[in-house]
Amino acid sequence: MRIDLHAHSNISDGTEPPAAVMAAAAAAGLDVIALTDHDSTDGWDEASRAALENGVALVPGMEISCRTEEGISVHLLSYLHDPAHPGLLEEITKAKDARLTRAERMVTLLAEDYPLSWDDVIHHVAPGATLGRPHIADALVAAGVVADRTEAFTSILTSHSRYFVQHYAPAPALAVELVRSAGGVPVFAHPVASARGRVVGERTYREMIDAGLAGLEIDHRDNTEAGREFLRGLAARHGLLITGSSDYHGTGKPNLLGENLTAPEAFARIEELGTGSAVIR
């Protein structure tokens, strides 16, 4: 069984509609794919239909942007939660709204130095999609400022950049708690991706585990080797499940579907734990 539990569509910052992601998953020889758009479950219906058509099993999911008190960014994957759970829905709605204001502010700052307008950015966003820096990157690519998203993220759009603006994001432990109360399975996404920015320390792991964290995404291209070793120890000590995934974003990132996989036993455990929605197969 080839199982990839982390992929994005244009409901957030992937470049393909949910149905195309399902077709790509089948073409990549996957048996199971999770759709995990940032702060949104709007792609689930389209993906469900396409998954059935393409003979691939769909794990409905989401990736929640969180931030610790120290200002460290944490991504939390949620699988099989109830998309209508009021508490969780309220948090992601708050985050999505804040993302809009934040993007407007970033564009205002960027427009002082680059040929960029709000319309240029919106042009790259599917209606209702979760707006993020990748869409601003797309507008900068179109304006000829950078060659691709990767270049934008290593230069103009880093979190240290003078154009960077934060947006509201829940504390990681709160997000874990909400995912659990929505019947979902919370898995810490790429926890040791140190090239993206600062990574969390022991206290945040403890808070997330106490709140009900179920697993760690260890096999992900952005996790450092040394960090993976640490995570394996942590998983063993706390009985956390381990996943491996691509974090596919279409042409928005070099990550390829199936480049990392999750063991069937871990997937079975996720399906067992998730009670808010069901695997589509």
Ligand code: AMP
């Ligand atoms: P934001 O959530 O708006 O701050 O933007 C962060 C998002 O940008 C993450 O979800 C990543 O998927 C995406 N991202 C981060 N680094 C890169 C990169 N080098 N190339 C493309 N997308 C990236």
Ligand code: FE
């Ligand atoms: Fe992303």
Ligand code: FE
């Ligand atoms: Fe992420």
Ligand code: ZN
């Ligand atoms: Zn992701």
